[in-house]
Amino acid sequence: NDIDIEYNPNFRVYFITQLNNPHFLPDICIRVTLINFTITQNGLEHQLLSLVVLNEEPHLEYERKVLLETMAQDLKSLRDFEDRTLEMLTTSEQHLLDRHDLIDNLTRSKITSDEIANRYHENESNERQINLARQCYVSLAKRGSLLYFLINHLSRLNIMYQFSLTWFQRTFHSCILDHDSTRRMSMTNLSNELDPLQRLTRQRRSSSLLSSLISSPRQSISEELTREQIPINLTRTRHNTKSFVSTITPQQRAATLRLMVDRLTYTIYQLVSWSLFAEHQLLFSFLLTTTIERETNNDEKTRYMATASDIIQEEEGGDEQQQQQQQHINELEAKLPCITHDEWTLFMSPLLSTINEDKLSFVNDLLASLYSVCQHLLHDTNQEFFKHSNPYLYLTRHDHHSRLSRFQCILIIKILRPELLLPSISQYVAEQMGSKFLSSGFDDIQDIYTHSSPQAPIILLLSSGTDPTNLLLRFAKETRGSASHLDVISLGQGQGPKVEEVLSKALTLKGRWIFLHNCHLSASFMPRLRVLVNNFSKPGLELDSQFRLFLSTKPDVHFPLELLQLGLKVRFINCIISKYLSSH
Incomplete structure (x- = not known):
């Protein structure tokens, strides 16, 4: 308001937002410095890769960490010697040959520089070897990064679909660990001999790290791992690494990694699908299927082209022979099943529900090969495709269309028979991923209780007319023989003090359950509720392992974003409640 206000020149103010794409007014943007701390897909992949390697072969990650620190320290030492020498040269008032301290510094700098240069080259070689050994776990880290960025975009469908990076890291870590050693999916169990120090490291990490993560769901995996002390004797040599890796055959590693990738994929799907409303269930399954297929096909295509290029370079022959080989490679590349950019653009285009020339012309502009197939089906005298009750089955089993990929079959159905697109997508998902990726919600509330923790609330997302109280x-x-340990409070005007009193008592008692019903009716109390739940993770506070906080709400913009990201979200509809009550 054009009023001069005196302020300390050291004054600074920082604003933090959890929104992915916050909107600020132009007048604000020109006055502040915006810093983007959001993680990228490639950055998350590297983080998850470090987590996997630390779990499977911890000595590799320890060595890599020490190498990076040593290389950074060596570069800093060189820079310090250079700065000290320049400072002496610029501030010297005597003749340079009379400055014995300068000559001594230059001598030490030269000796140290040679030592650091040799050590730096050796460390670079060791780093390449370590990175080469870590590459076998890239597929699991890449799948994890892919899944996180997929579910991170679900908030565009509904504001309640919020998932934090910390939650995903904990889920990822639980998928690559198994407390039962007889069922542990780990490369280390495939080796007959383990270094005793490695076993000690793993036991210490499994006990301290997992217990701290379970007791504090806000704690980031990466933050906890940085506190681990690095055994010095694991960082100076590489003979343990080579002998350890050699005991694991590539076939064993590939099979175990496939199992871990599949378990991670289904666990994430299961936890996320619990929170989705019915209209978004099939959409999520389809997006999950196509995202994985596009990434898998791209990786296979990249590996194939790299191999083919090496073959061309190794082959000896004239230009004509190399051109023939290149043409052959291009033909094989075209046959690789892959969801192309044009195919995805065509699928996402809002095509009309009726067949007309404009629609077919649009298809011809993007995919001429698909246009010819559509024309063949339209001009078929028997019209078998349009008479068949299952067009997806018709296209996938007809010999004339055997060259079509499964996604191209979905495209043709969307163009010519859009009324059967949804059942065709269900068949496509079941064929590519399995029928278990078409589930419509949780089967038993016991599963929800098993996946929950005392610090993270269980958020029940309600549809119209739903009441999960019964x-x-x-x-x-059923759990304890009576419901005396469950406090049910229906939120509304004036219920805030009662909630705080009940929560305060529950934290001092054993095994209490609290159910706050209809949180969407008490928007003014939500900020206070967020503070109360945050206190669950305060240092020094030990919650009873059987304590649970249940929150029910309809989709509401006033519900705290932090609680949505922290809690375990479950969609409740009347049919699920009726099914459970009738079966029990």
Whole structure:
């Protein structure tokens, strides 16, 4: 308001937002410095790769960390010697030959520089060897990064679909660990001999790290790992690494990695699908399928082209022979099943529900090969495609269309028979991923309780006319014989003090459950509720392992974003409640 206000020149103010794409007014943007701390897909892949390697072959990650620190320290030492020498040269008032301290510094700098240069080259060689050994775990880290960025975009469908990076890291870590050593999916179990120090490191990490993560769901995996002390004797030599890796055959590693990737994919799908409303279930399954297929096909295509290029370079022959080989490679590349950019653009285009020349012309502009198939089906005298009750099955089993990829079949159905697109997509997902990726919600509330923790609330997302109170009462009785440990509070005006009193008592008692019903009716209390839940993770506070906080709400913009990202979200509809009550 054009009023001069005196302020300290050391004054600074920082604003932090958890929104992915916050909107600020232009007048604000020109006055502040915006810093983007959001993680990239490639950056997350590197983080997850370090987490996998630290779990499977911890000595590799320890060595890599020490190498990076040593190389950085050596570069800093060189820079310090250079700065000290320049400072002496610029501030010297005597003749340079009379400055014995300068000559001594230059001598030490030269000796140290040679030592650091030799050590730096040796460390670079060791780093290449370590990175080469870590590459076998890239597929698991890449799948994890892919899944996170897929579910991170679900908030565009509904504001309640929020998932934090910390939650995903904990879930990822739980998928690559198994407390039962007989069922542990780990490369280390494939080796007959383990270094005792490695076993000690793993036991210490499994006990301290997992217990701290379970007790504090806000704690980031990467933050905890940085506190680990690095055994010095694991960082100076590489003979343990070579002998350790050699005991694992490539076939064993590939099979185990496939199992871990599949378990990670289904676990993420299961936890996320629990929170999705019915209209978004099939969409998420389809996006998951196509995203994985596009990434897998791109990786296979890249590996194939790299191999083919090496073959061309190794082959000896004239230009004509190399051109023939290149043409052959291009033909094989075209046959690789891959969801191309044009195919995805065509699928995402809002095509009309009726067949007309404009639609077919649009298809011809993007995909001429698909246009010819559509024309063949349209001008077929028997019209078998349009008479068939299952067009997806018709296209996939007809010999004339055997060269079509599964996604191209979906495209043709969307163009010519859009009324059967949804059942065709269900068939496509079941064929590519399995029928378990078409689930419509949780089967048993016990599964939800098993995946929950005392610090993270269980958020029940309600549809119109849904009341899960009877279900929770029934589950409480089945769990402990009575529902006396469950406090049910229906939120509304004036219920805030009662909630705080009940929560305060529950934190001092054993095994209490609290159910706050209809949080969307108490928007003014939500900021205070966020503070109360944040206190669950305060240092020194030990919650009872059986304590649980249940929150029910309809989709509402006033519900705290932090609680949505922290909690375990579950969609509740009347049919699920009725099914559970009738079966029990």
